[in-house]
Amino acid sequence: MHKIFSIRLFLIILLLITIPITKGQAASVEELKQQSSSLSEQIRKLDQEILAVNKQLNSTKQEKQTLNSELLKLDTTRKKLLSELNLTSKKIEQANLNLIQLQNDITVKNRDIEDNKITIAEAIRQLREKEQSGLLEVFLSGQRLSEFISQTEDLNKLQSSLSDQINDLRANKQVLETKKTAKETEKKTLAGLKTQLSGQKQVVEETKKEKDQLLTVTKNKESNYQKLLNEKLERKKSVEAEMANIEQQIKIAIDPSLLPKTGSGSLLWPLAKVIITQYFGNTTFAQAHTAVYNGKGHNGIDLGTPIGTKVMAASAGVIKGAGDTDKTCQGASYGRWVLIEHTNGLSTLYAHLSVISVSEGQSVSAGQMIGLSGNTGYSTGPHLHFTVYASQGVKVNSLQSKVAGCGVYRLPIASYNSYLNPLDYLGK
Numbered sequence: 001m002h003k004i005f006s007i008r009l010f011l012i013i014l015l016l017i018t019i020p021i022t023k024g025q026a027a028s029v030e031e032l033k034q035q036s037s038s039l040s041e042q043i044r045k046l047d048q049e050i051l052a053v054n055k056q057l058n059s060t061k062q063e064k065q066t067l068n069s070e071l072l073k074l075d076t077t078r079k080k081l082l083s084e085l086n087l088t089s090k091k092i093e094q095a096n097l098n099l100i101q102l103q104n105d106i107t108v109k110n111r112d113i114e115d116n117k118i119t120i121a122e123a124i125r126q127l128r129e130k131e132q133s134g135l136l137e138v139f140l141s142g143q144r145l146s147e148f149i150s151q152t153e154d155l156n157k158l159q160s161s162l163s164d165q166i167n168d169l170r171a172n173k174q175v176l177e178t179k180k181t182a183k184e185t186e187k188k189t190l191a192g193l194k195t196q197l198s199g200q201k202q203v204v205e206e207t208k209k210e211k212d213q214l215l216t217v218t219k220n221k222e223s224n225y226q227k228l229l230n231e232k233l234e235r236k237k238s239v240e241a242e243m244a245n246i247e248q249q250i251k252i253a254i255d256p257s258l259l260p261k262t263g264s265g266s267l268l269w270p271l272a273k274v275i276i277t278q279y280f281g282n283t284t285f286a287q288a289h290t291a292v293y294n295g296k297g298h299n300g301i302d303l304g305t306p307i308g309t310k311v312m313a314a315s316a317g318v319i320k321g322a323g324d325t326d327k328t329c330q331g332a333s334y335g336r337w338v339l340i341e342h343t344n345g346l347s348t349l350y351a352h353l354s355v356i357s358v359s360e361g362q363s364v365s366a367g368q369m370i371g372l373s374g375n376t377g378y379s380t381g382p383h384l385h386f387t388v389y390a391s392q393g394v395k396v397n398s399l400q401s402k403v404a405g406c407g408v409y410r411l412p413i414a415s416y417n418s419y420l421n422p423l424d425y426l427g428k
Contacts, residue, residue, distance in 0.1 A: 029104070032097050039094040046087040053080040057306065065380065067218065067225045071211055077307055077382075078204040085197040088190060095187040102180045109173045113166060192369070193310075199372060200308030203354040207307070207375070235332040236378040238403040243413065250415040252393040258345040259390055259420075265427035266344050267314040268366055270386055271303050271373070277383060278302035280421045299419050300349065300387030307382045309373040311350055313364045314386075314426075317342035321396035321412060322356050326376055329406035334385065335377025338370050339412045341391050346425060349412055351385035352377050386422055393418025 057076045060069065218224035260266040281297040317340045325333040334351035338358060341347045354374025358364060375382045394414035401409060 029101070032101055036094060036097050039090050039097070043087060043090050043094070046083055046090065050080060050083045050087065053083060065229065067211075067215060067220070067222060071208075071215075074204065074208050074211055078201070078208065080306070081197060081200045081204055081308055085194070085201060088194045088197055092187065092190045092194060095183060095190055099180065099183050099187060102176060102183060106173065106176045106180060109169055109176060113169045113173065117166065196310060196369065196372065197308070199355045203308055203372065203374065207354075232331040232378065235329070235403055235405065239329060239332040239401065239406065239409075242399065242401060242403065243411075246399070246413060247416060250393070250413070252415040252418065254390045254392055254415075254417050258392065260344045260346065260425060262424040264425070267342075267346065267348070267388070267422070267425045267427065268312065269426055270312050270314050270348075270350060271305055271309060271384060272312075273305070273309075275304040276301055277304040280423065300351075300385050301422050303384045303386060305373045305382065305384055307354055307372075307374050309384075310369050311353065311371045311373055311384060313340055313366055313368045313370050314348045315340075315342040315344060315346070316366045317347075317364060319358050319360050319362045319364065319370075320347065321410070322358065322360055323396075323410045324356075324376070325409045325411055328409045329401055329403065331378055332403070332406065333377050333409065334411055335379065336371070336374065337377075337411060339394070339396060340364065340370070345391055346420070347389040347391040347394050347412075349385070349387035349389070351387070352379045352383060387412075388420045388422040388425055389414050390418045390420060 053076065057073070057080060060073045060076060214225070214228070218228065278298055278301060280299070280301050319338060320341045321339040322337065324336045326335050334349075336353040336356055337349060337351040338353065338356055339347060339349050350370060352374055353371040354376060355372040356370070357372070358370045364370060373382065373384045379385075389412070394412050396410060397413045398408055398410045399413075401407060
């Protein structure tokens with residue numbers, strides 16, 4: 001009887017471990033595979049489309065700044081962002097399909113585990129009953145002791161085998177749970193990216209509207225447009241001179257011991273793809289435009305990047321300020337900016353943004369998105385201006401401008417010795 005029980009129990013275990021997928025489940029799995037394959041092909045085509053648009057966009061960067069060239073850049077950028085928005089939507093769909101497939105696998109594994117637990121419990125119960133019967137019952141029943149020992153050993157082996165099966169299934173379940181968590185994280189990331197790209201689309205639409213208004217103001221005359229550009233440059237010079245006069249008066253002794261060691265890579269790059277278009281200090285460009293930089297050189301580095309690129313915090317910290325100088329002094333300064341005070345003694349500024357995604361007082365982690373790059377403030381083309389300060393010598397101030405057309409604007413002000421070369425602290 002015990003051998004028969006062992007055989008039946010073994011067959012039950014085999015059935016539990018190899019439960020077939022029903023026709024409905026098979027159809028669902030096959031359908032998911034087909035959908036995933038279709039989405040992969042769509043994603044591949046969109047990647048190629050975006051690559052082609054990027055090449056077109058890069059070719060327009062070398063053109064002289066004119067009304068027509070600006071509108072062409074804007075239209076090309078908008079096309080690129082719409083393609084990226086569509087691409088992200090497809091990736092989100094694919095992530096959802098992967099999550100469904102993983103959940104189905106996890107459900108099956110959970111069922112297998114629970115069924116095996118019941119089977120093992122029954123095997124243990126049978127084993128205990130057999131052990132409790134004792135030798136006296138064996139002799140009274142006329143059963144040979146060798147048969148009893150053999151049956152007991154069979155049950156012990158079965159119990160050990162079942163335990164191994166459950167451990168294997170638990171391990172598989174853990175792997176699947178890990179995959180599910182990873183895919184859920186991916187889904188959240190993609191959902192955030194979709195929101196980001198929606199913002200990029202909005203920025204491009206707003207910028208195009210501004211350019212259309214500019215065409216109306218200039219009456220579609222190139223000479224009027226160039227006159228406006230010159231006026232913008234003169235306003236930039238005047239605002240920079242105001243800031244320089246104030247910063248020259250700030251005298252703060254900087255304690256080097258409170259700063260991280262140079263070359264330590266204590267800051268992350270704020271962009272995923274780095275193209276430096278202007279370095280820190282008295283560069284050749286700064287020396288050739290002393291009226292713009294007031295002889296003190298460039299106070300940060302410029303990173304060339306299309307409008308709507310994700311901008312990330314260079315290190316963990318707190319948002320000490322965020323604002324938009326264009327609201328009171330159009331096209332003369334940083335435009336939309338964010339200042340972060342980090343825990344390592346440094347503060348970083350991100351300027352010319354199109355979108356600000358954080359608020360003052362908010363804590364951010366290293367690599368967290370804080371906004372989207374743009375072309376606001378005084379900027380001759382889309383880029384991110386990135387400044388590094390010694391936190392001891394910078395704070396956010398409101399200034400009453402004496403420049404015509406400007407009011408009270410708010411932005412970071414620092415002592416000259418608080419400006420640091422970003423390349424001394426950025427990672428390789």
